[in-house]
Amino acid sequence: NGTTCGLKEIMIGRCYEYQYMKYQLFLTNQSNVKNCTQLYQAFESAVRYKPYCNMNMSTYEKYFQLALSGVHVINRAMFWSGTYGVTHAYSADGANYITLEDTLAAAMANGLVWCGNENHTDGFDFFSCPNNCKDNRWADLAFWGLASKTFAQLAAGEIYVVLNGSHANDRPAFRNNSYFSDFELPNFRRTGEYRVTKINILLLHSPDKNVTEKCGEKSLVQLENLILAQGFQYACKDDPEELILIMCGNQWKARECQIARHVLRQA
Ligand code: N1C
Numbered sequence: 001n002g003t004t005c006g007l008k009e010i011m012i013g014r015c016y017e018y019q020y021m022k023y024q025l026f027l028t029n030q031s032n033v034k035n036c037t038q039l040y041q042a043f044e045s046a047v048r049y050k051p052y053c054n055m056n057m058s059t060y061e062k063y064f065q066l067a068l069s070g071v072h073v074i075n076r077a078m079f080w081s082g083t084y085g086v087t088h089a090y091s092a093d094g095a096n097y098i099t100l101e102d103t104l105a106a107a108m109a110n111g112l113v114w115c116g117n118e119n120h121t122d123g124f125d126f127f128s129c130p131n132n133c134k135d136n137r138w139a140d141l142a143f144w145g146l147a148s149k150t151f152a153q154l155a156a157g158e159i160y161v162v163l164n165g166s167h168a169n170d171r172p173a174f175r176n177n178s179y180f181s182d183f184e185l186p187n188f189r190r191t192g193e194y195r196v197t198k199i200n201i202l203l204l205h206s207p208d209k210n211v212t213e214k215c216g217e218k219s220l221v222q223l224e225n226l227i228l229a230q231g232f233q234y235a236c237k238d239d240p241e242e243l244i245l246i247m248c249g250n251q252w253k254a255r256e257c258q259i260a261r262h263v264l265r266q267a
Contacts (some may be wrong), residue, residue, distance in 0.1 A: 003126050004112040011043065011108045012036050018107050023081050023094060032070045036102065042066050043108075046216040048123035049202040050116035053133035055142035064150045067105035073098050077086035082164035082173070083204055085223075089246050090162070096161060100151045109143065141183075148179045152187035156194040162202045165220075165238070172219035173203060173212075190231055198233035202240050207247055207254030214238050 004010065015036035015200060042063040050059070078097035080087035094102040107138065117125035133139040142200050161180065163173040188196040203220065205211045213220060215236035227234045247258035 003114055003124075003129055005126065007036040007112060007114050007124070008040060008044070010112065015039055018104050023102070023104075032071050034067060039063070039067055039162045047114065049118050051118050052125070052130050053136050053139045054117040055116075056136070056138040056143060056147050059142045060146050064105050064146060065175075067108070068103060068150055068154060071096045071103065071154055072156050073151075073154050074194075075157040075159075077151070078160045078161040078162065079152075079155075079180055079184050081175070081178050082167060082171075086111070086243060086246055087162045088203065090243060100147060103151060103154075105150070106147050109147075119226065136137075144179070145183050148183035149187050151156075152184040153189060154194075155188060155196055157196065158198045158200060159188070159196055159203060160200050162204060162243070163220075164206070165203045165213040166205045166211055168210075170212075171177065174219040174223040185226065188230070196232055199227050200237065201234070201236040202243060203236060203238050204243055204247070205239055207244075207251045207256040 018223060019033055019036070043060070046060050046063055047055070076096075078091050078099050081098070088101070088146045091097040091099045091102065100106045113129060115125050115129035116123060120126075131140060138145070164245070165173045167173065176182075188199070190196070199217065201220070201223070203213070203215055214239050216224075220236060224234050224236070244256070248254065251257055
């Protein structure tokens, strides 16, 4: 349960790298470059000296406002649930699609562990964080819950959602209480220039695993109804080929991947 040493330096460094190196070509609008020190200050003043379990979904509001002001992700926003690895391989650090982790606000904090402590001299607890507040679920969601909600609000035009249709143990592809169902789906914009028009579901089945749900079945029906009720267009595709090829890159021996191999040789 260790927290991250060098949090400040890492976050500020990542902010510089994000804006001036890594994402310069395809994400940063030159007139919208942020001041990294100021951004870190907004983050720090939200959390420093604050008891972890008193935080909630508005704790980091200023930070997200500052980091993401003026940003819209048009026709390239990609969401996922149960498919972290393959989705990020496919989105390719923002070159193909943009996931939450490809936005500045989330890229600065991705993978870090931190929490405030009102008794500690520098206001952070560098020894351990509770991560589980019995009486306040919102404390645990303060950062990533708001990150997901804010990202959903930036998505415009057609968006993409990668789901897993081969979960074991009756776990559905679209499930209640996921970040996707609680913080993203309810927050897509329905009106205005930057509204979401269409939601494209990409439903994956892992090579060598059972297919538990396909488009038009079970939880996908539930999801389609929710999407149509909000006034968005809906499309669902089972196993898009480009995603099969990515999955097969790691599971070359699977039965389903022999087909990919066969097709590739014909080219
Ligand atoms: O609960 P989920 O999926 O539906 O969350 C995924 C959804 C994505 O579209 C992201 O935008 O919510 C966002 N998100 C992250 O970006 C993220 N990075 C790491 C949600 N969760 C994220 N994690 C961790 O994965 C987090 O600790 C959470 O508990 C899991 C959620 O994974 P899931 O069930 O596959």
